Amino acid sequence: xxxxxxxxxxxxxxxxxxxxxxxxxxxxxxxxxxxLIGPSGCGKSTLLRSMNRMHDMSPNVKIEGxxxxxxxxxxxxxxxxxNVRRKVGMVFQRPNPFPxxxxxxxxYGLQINGMMKNGQVKNAVTEALKDCxxxxxxxxxxxxxxxxxxxxxxxxxxIARTIAIRPDVIxxxxxxxxxxxxxxxxxxxxxxKLKEKYTIIIVTHNMQQAMRVSDYTGFMYLGELVEFDxxxxxxKTPERDLTKRYVDGVFG
Amino acid sequence: xxCTLIVLAFIFLVLFDxxxxxxxxxxxxxxxxxxxxxxxxxxxxxALAGTVLVTMITALFSIPVGVFTAIYLNEYATDxxxxxxxxxxxxxxxxxxxxIYGLFGVALFVEGAGLGSSxxxxxLTLGLMTLPYIITSTEEALRSVPHSYREGALALGATxxxxxxxxxxxxxxxxxxxxxILGLSRAAGETAPILFTGVxxxxxxxxxxxxxxxxxxxxxxxxxxxxxxxxxxxxxxAYGTALVLILLVVILNVIAFFIRYRFNxxxxxxx
Numbered sequence: 001x002x003x004x005x006x007x008x009x010x011x012x013x014x015x016x017x018x019x020x021x022x023x024x025x026x027x028x029x030x031x032x033x034x035x036l037i038g039p040s041g042c043g044k045s046t047l048l049r050s051m052n053r054m055h056d057m058s059p060n061v062k063i064e065g066x067x068x069x070x071x072x073x074x075x076x077x078x079x080x081x082x083n084v085r086r087k088v089g090m091v092f093q094r095p096n097p098f099p100x101x102x103x104x105x106x107x108y109g110l111q112i113n114g115m116m117k118n119g120q121v122k123n124a125v126t127e128a129l130k131d132c133x134x135x136x137x138x139x140x141x142x143x144x145x146x147x148x149x150x151x152x153x154x155x156x157x158x159i160a161r162t163i164a165i166r167p168d169v170i171x172x173x174x175x176x177x178x179x180x181x182x183x184x185x186x187x188x189x190x191x192x193k194l195k196e197k198y199t200i201i202i203v204t205h206n207m208q209q210a211m212r213v214s215d216y217t218g219f220m221y222l223g224e225l226v227e228f229d230x231x232x233x234x235x236k237t238p239e240r241d242l243t244k245r246y247v248d249g250v251f252g
Numbered sequence: 253x254x255c256t257l258i259v260l261a262f263i264f265l266v267l268f269d270x271x272x273x274x275x276x277x278x279x280x281x282x283x284x285x286x287x288x289x290x291x292x293x294x295x296x297x298x299a300l301a302g303t304v305l306v307t308m309i310t311a312l313f314s315i316p317v318g319v320f321t322a323i324y325l326n327e328y329a330t331d332x333x334x335x336x337x338x339x340x341x342x343x344x345x346x347x348x349x350x351x352i353y354g355l356f357g358v359a360l361f362v363e364g365a366g367l368g369s370s371x372x373x374x375x376l377t378l379g380l381m382t383l384p385y386i387i388t389s390t391e392e393a394l395r396s397v398p399h400s401y402r403e404g405a406l407a408l409g410a411t412x413x414x415x416x417x418x419x420x421x422x423x424x425x426x427x428x429x430x431x432x433i434l435g436l437s438r439a440a441g442e443t444a445p446i447l448f449t450g451v452x453x454x455x456x457x458x459x460x461x462x463x464x465x466x467x468x469x470x471x472x473x474x475x476x477x478x479x480x481x482x483x484x485x486x487x488x489x490a491y492g493t494a495l496v497l498i499l500l501v502v503i504l505n506v507i508a509f510f511i512r513y514r515f516n517x518x519x520x521x522x523x
Contacts, residue, residue, distance in 0.1 A: 052407060059330055086409035096400035098419050109408035112418065158404070165408060 005030040005169060005199040006051060006088075011065035013046060013055070020046050022223040023065070028169075028216075033191060033200045035214035035231065037207060039251070042220040044203045048171050051201065052088040053081050069169070086113060088169040089162035094178050095154035097146035097161070102129075102138065105146045105157055109165035128164040132156045132190055152183025159190060163198070170194065172202040176209065188213050207247060211235055219243045267498070274495030277488045283496065286456050291476065292485050296493055301458030302371070302451070302466035303500070307440045309375025309462070310382055315432050317379075318386030325387070326394040327416055346384040351444040353381040358448045372462040374450035378439040385438070389431020393424040426515035430508045437504035441497060443470040453479070469497045 004027040013021035021043050028034050036044040046055075053074060055061040066073050074084045086109075097105050106125040110116055116124065125142070129135040134156050138144075146157055155175060162170055172191070176184040191200060191213050204210050210217055211231060218228040219238075227234060227243045238244045245251060281295060288294035329335045357377030367373045397420045405415035443451075452465040453475045459466040476490035477483070 054403065054407065057402075057406070082409050082411055085407055090403075090407040092400060092403065092407075094400065096398070096404045098401060098404060099423060108405070108418070109410075112405070112408065112410045112414055161404075161408065 003030050004028060005070065006201075007068040007071075008047070008051075009066045009068065011047070011050065011063070011067065013043075013050060013064075014062040015046075015058075016060045020223055021050070024225050026218060026225055026228060028199060028201060030199055031195060031197075032215040033195050033202065033213055034216045034218065035210035036201065036203045036218045036220060037205075037210050037246075038220035038226075039246070040205075043223045044218075044220045045173050047220070048173055048201060048203050049090075051169070051171055052085050052090055054090065056081060086165060087167050088171060089165070089167035090171045091155070091158050091162055091173065091175050093174045095151055095158050097149070097154050097157050099145065099147055101143045102146050102149070102157065103142035106161050106164050109161060113165060115165060124164055128160040131163060131194075132160040133186065134160060150183070152179050152186060155179060155183070155187060156190065159187075159194075163194065167198065169199045169201065172200065174203055174205060177205065184209070207235075207249075219246060221246070270491055270494050270498060273488065274491035274493075277492035278495060282492055287454065290482075291454060291480065291489070292482055296469065296472060296489075296496065298455045298458045299467040299469045299472040299493070300496065303440055303469045303497075305459055306371055306375045306378065306446065306450075306466065306468060307436055309372060310378040310439050311432070311436055313376055313379035314382040314386050314435070318383050318432075319390050319428060321383075322387045322390035322394060323416060323421075326391050327412070327420070342384045342387050346388065349444075350381060350442050351447075353377055354445040354448050356380070357445060362449055368463065369448075369452075369465055370450045370463045371459050371466050372450075374446040374466070374468075375462075377445045377449045378442060381442065381445055382435040382439045385435035386428075386432055389435070390424070390428045393427025393431065394420060396427065397423045426511050430512045433504050433508040433511075437501045437508075440504070441470055441501055443468075443474055446471065469493060469500070473497060 006026075006028040008024050008026040008028075011021055011024040012019070024047060036048065038044050049055055050063065051067060051074075055063065063075065066075055068074070069084065069087060073079055074081075074088075098108060100108070103125055106128050107121050110121050110124055126135065129138065129142075134153065137153065146154065149157060155178075159170075159175075176187050179187065188209065191202065194200060195215075202210075202214065214231045216228065217231040217234040219226045219234060219240075219242075221242060227238055227240050229239070234243060235247050238247065283295060283300060284297050285295035286297055325335065325339065329338075354377065357373060357380070361367045361373040361376050362369055367376075401419040401423065402415050405419045406412070410418065439445075446468055450465055451468045451471045453467070453471070455465070455467050473490060473493045476486045476493060480486050
């Protein structure tokens with residue numbers, strides 16, 4: 001394995017009385033795509049959302065253990081949550097563009113973080129849209145409302161919005177579950193391309209998708225990380241019997 | 253169904269009666285001239301100007317305070333006993349009789365703060381009365397903004413306040429505006445809260461500062477229809493005043509309706 005971008009250290013997460021994550025240890029290698037799989041309610045989305053502190057808003061979540069980004073704690077006293085989220089972007093299950101124009105959606109992160117002057121913003125938006133194969137589809141009409149786009153385009157817009165601020169890591173929470181097969185294929189192609197520049201962690205219910213896009217796969221069950229290895233190994237010769245039964249579709 | 257028809261019939265009867273009898277005196281001159289000859293002739297300009305000015309004070313006070321209170325309650329406050337108690341009290345405040353607000357206004361603004369019987373005292377008293385309405389409707393508007401907007405903004409490195417300012421508030425503005433207009437239209441027609449805090453029965457001029465007493469349409473109507481020495485003679489003027497007051501409230505309500513209608517149409521066409 002190459003150097004770890006994100007290290008999860010003995011992470012426990014309680015949601016009220018419920019023990020949702022039970023001591024997760026995980027090293028995410030830099031510039032790789034990691035898929036998290038497992039049956040519903042196993043805690044994979046919860047784990048993903050703890051990597052950019054999205055649980056901060058929920059009042060009754062208790063987190064123990066730590067997550068390191070480039071060796072530095074994101075939950076420590078020194079950590080700045082805004083800074084963490086700038087470096088660790090997130091794409092959600094349902095496309096959630098803002099009710100603004102296409103341009104303003106992509107420019108949002110740049111403007112809110114005061115990252116560049118107006119002239120540069122335009123270039124950055126153009127580049128992000130090109131990276132997500134949206135530029136040619138949309139032509140030059142970026143003043144249309146983002147809500148008028150198709151679902152697949154909206155999701156790619158959300159990815160463009162995320163990469164516009166140049167994060168190190170992109171978290172994707174079942175990004176294709178609300179999309180049709182053609183839109184899904186486009187997103188997968190995009191994910192593979194983005195690997196060159198970013199570390200990507202994707203939660204998915206779709207095992208074919210995990211096989212197609214990921215370098216590493218983690219299988220989670222009832223709040224524990226059962227197995228984590230190269231994707232090929234997890235799917236073809238898993239160490240644990242539980243993993244084998246899940247990837248073979250015996251339960252799920 | 254029958255009950256609805258009965259209610260509608262009464263509403264139309266009242267509106268029709270007022271419109272019929274008030275229409276005759278309605279003119280630009282009626283709107284923009286002062287009452288003359290012991291209020292038996294002339295117009296309602298001081299009362300119209302007074303009502304508009306007081307309603308503006310009410311808006312300037314109750315909208316910012318109400319909106320920020322709602323933002324605090326909906327976005328920041330944790331859902332504990334204190335917040336629940338606060339919400340319940342706010343809801344109850346909406347049901348307090350308006351005369352209580354009037355007396356409270358005397359104690360707090362006229363006497364307490366030494367503002368005297370004035371436009372500002374009345375405006376603030378009406379503002380207090382409108383607050384619960386604005387808080388409740390703003391909270392409703394904020395609640396209807398999808399949670400995913402907030403998450404999307406936060407995930408891009410926005411602070412909580414930035415997320416509220418840039419994504420939540422803009423989406424809630426139509427709902428907030430509608431609620432505010434409806435609340436203000438109610439305030440504009442109230443008599444009791446201004447009765448002891450600043451309104452007076454006769455002035456020859458519209459208010460020229462915030463510290464003077466003023467005339468207002470609802471109170472003017474009350475005087476003309478019950479307190480005047482020549483009630484028969486001023487009846488047409490009273491109907492005219494009633495019509496103007498109703499039109500003012502109806503216009504505000506229609507504006508609110510159109511804002512909501514446009515907003516809903518936009519929302520539906522995009523989802």
